[in-house]
Amino acid sequence: MPPETVEVRRSSRRRRTVSAYRDGDKTIVLLPAWLSGEDADEWVSRMLDRLAAKEQRRRPTDEALLERARELAARYLDGEPDPVSVRWVDNQQHRWGSCTPENGTIRISTRLKGLPEWVINYVIIHELVHLIVPSHGARFWALVEQYPKAERARGFLEGFSAAAHTAPEEC
Numbered sequence: 001m002p003p004e005t006v007e008v009r010r011s012s013r014r015r016r017t018v019s020a021y022r023d024g025d026k027t028i029v030l031l032p033a034w035l036s037g038e039d040a041d042e043w044v045s046r047m048l049d050r051l052a053a054k055e056q057r058r059r060p061t062d063e064a065l066l067e068r069a070r071e072l073a074a075r076y077l078d079g080e081p082d083p084v085s086v087r088w089v090d091n092q093q094h095r096w097g098s099c100t101p102e103n104g105t106i107r108i109s110t111r112l113k114g115l116p117e118w119v120i121n122y123v124i125i126h127e128l129v130h131l132i133v134p135s136h137g138a139r140f141w142a143l144v145e146q147y148p149k150a151e152r153a154r155g156f157l158e159g160f161s162a163a164a165h166t167a168p169e170e171c
Helices: 037-058 062-076 117-132 138-144 150-163
Strands: 005-011 019-023 026-032 085-089 097-100 105-109
Touching (some): 019 037, 062 085, 062 117, 105 117, 117 150
Parallel strands (some): 085 105
Antiparallel strands (some): 097 105
16 A cells, blocks of 8 residues: 655644545645644644544444444344345445345445445445345335435435436445
8 A cells, every 4th residue: 555645734824723634545634834843743643543543433344344234134124134244345336335135245335434324324224125125126115214314325325426426326
């Protein structure tokens, strides 16, 4: 993996706060102009650590995804689907998730990384329901709608796709 690109922006208007965010493949760190070089280096390091920790919390491990799927199945689907595995995958460019009902496996696109938990939960629920009903018929949608934020999450994902200038995607 190549070294991280960090852009430090100093501002005389910024008095006390330090912040950082990701912009594509680089990290922008915003600092007050008065900080010394040594203090600035320390703050950059600290902010990179904070961003990495935040991103790790937002992208659980495969084991945590499986546990989350089982909790969602118990809460919204009477525990009926029992997935064998739920894992992150990098090779889904046109779907948010997919599953194989024959062997009980679910794959979640890493493009969801960093999105709100309730949106990721919706994609997991959608795939869990496919373990019960493989098609997108009336029974399928009735089960998906048991998740209270299903409609809201679908709208979020449609908007997210539109903002990225891509066609709306399916699970």
